[in-house]
Amino acid sequence: MKFDDKIPIYYQIKTHLYHEMLTGKLKPGEKLPAVRQLAVDLTVNVNTVQRALTEMMTEKAIISQRGKGNFVTADQAQLAKLKEQLVMAQLAQVYEQLHGLNLTDTEIIASLQRYIEKREAQPDVKSIND
Amino acid sequence: MKFDDKIPIYYQIKTHLYHEMLTGKLKPGEKLPAVRQLAVDLTVNVNTVQRALTEMMTEKAIISQRGKGNFVTADQAQLAKLKEQLVMAQLAQVYEQLHGLNLTDTEIIASLQRYIEKREAQPDVKSIND
DNA sequence: CCTAGTGTTCTATTTAACTATTACACTATA
DNA sequence: TATAGTGTAATAGTTAAATAGAACACTAGG
Numbered sequence: 001m002k003f004d005d006k007i008p009i010y011y012q013i014k015t016h017l018y019h020e021m022l023t024g025k026l027k028p029g030e031k032l033p034a035v036r037q038l039a040v041d042l043t044v045n046v047n048t049v050q051r052a053l054t055e056m057m058t059e060k061a062i063i064s065q066r067g068k069g070n071f072v073t074a075d076q077a078q079l080a081k082l083k084e085q086l087v088m089a090q091l092a093q094v095y096e097q098l099h100g101l102n103l104t105d106t107e108i109i110a111s112l113q114r115y116i117e118k119r120e121a122q123p124d125v126k127s128i129n130d
Numbered sequence: 131m132k133f134d135d136k137i138p139i140y141y142q143i144k145t146h147l148y149h150e151m152l153t154g155k156l157k158p159g160e161k162l163p164a165v166r167q168l169a170v171d172l173t174v175n176v177n178t179v180q181r182a183l184t185e186m187m188t189e190k191a192i193i194s195q196r197g198k199g200n201f202v203t204a205d206q207a208q209l210a211k212l213k214e215q216l217v218m219a220q221l222a223q224v225y226e227q228l229h230g231l232n233l234t235d236t237e238i239i240a241s242l243q244r245y246i247e248k249r250e251a252q253p254d255v256k257s258i259n260d
Numbered sequence: 261c262c263t264a265g266t267g268t269t270c271t272a273t274t275t276a277a278c279t280a281t282t283a284c285a286c287t288a289t290a
Numbered sequence: 291t292a293t294a295g296t297g298t299a300a301t302a303g304t305t306a307a308a309t310a311g312a313a314c315a316c317t318a319g320g
Contacts, residue, residue, distance in 0.1 A: 007136055023232050034296060045279045066297050067287035087228060091245040094224045098217060102153050105246050112242060115221040116235050164266060175309045196267050197317035
């Protein structure tokens with residue numbers, strides 16, 4: 001996996017795992033790969049994986065069982081809540097940034113639509129993500 | 131100034147200065163505060179400021195003149211270009227994140243509108259930024 | 261020419277993230 | 291009860307960001 005060197009790896013691992021959970025690649029109650037396996041898959045150290053997982057336990061996203069494994073919470077309401085939080089945090093970030101650049105609400109929405117249109121015109125990028 | 135400990139300070143300083151330039155607090159051709167003064171204002175080390183500025187020179191956002199000071203580029207087209215790049219980079223980031231969470235284009239725009247509406251309903255936050 | 265104000269560079273140190281390695285604790289099962 | 295698979299923790303070493311402090315290079319003005 002490729003990491004952004006501007007953000008701590010353990011934090012990017014959290015984000016990665018949240019994506020897997022929230023897109024259904026990892027289902028509610030499902031067992032995650034073993035920490036050592038995750039470390040291999042992500043080409044990082046076990047401790048770095050562990051740090052990410054420890055925070056996710058605190059956030060009630062996963063439940064850890066010593067000797068058994070780490071499991072995605074089976075609480076669907078909790079998952080939905082986490083997803084909402086993630087989406088809102090993302091939106092807040094851009095919104096505040098663009099608002100700080102003196103763009104009005106209307107302009108912000110318009111520029112997002114403009115971005116999406118532009119993006120549609122680039123089959124290369126689009127095909128990767130669709 | 132308060133920094134996000136997830137992102138290098140020098141990088142946040144760049145972002146900060148770009149905001150000042152692109153919102154007109156620092157006008158085209160205008161002289162920036164001296165590096166030592168900026169370090170005091172931002173409560174960071176001179177070297178950290180310098181690192182941010184060095185990158186901004188590479189990006190043709192500012193022009194440095196030894197013995198005189200650092201100046202915002204007077205090239206308005208260049209500034210407009212930088213602003214567009216900044217806005218698009220921001221939008222790309224959220225879009226890809228949300229799209230990665232399986233939100234459709236329509237849902238992404240809708241959730242942004244929802245965020246803005248929610249935000250309007252919170253006079254505390256709003257008053258700070260308007 | 262001197263001095264104050266500026267950008268630039270360098271060395272040394274500290275701190276946090278990350279890595280490598282090992283050990284310990286618990287579970288299931290043969 | 292032994293063993294393999296799992297999570298957890300601790301130690302030590304590496305690296306990059308940031309700091310502190312000093313020095314160097316250039317400009318403007320008295």
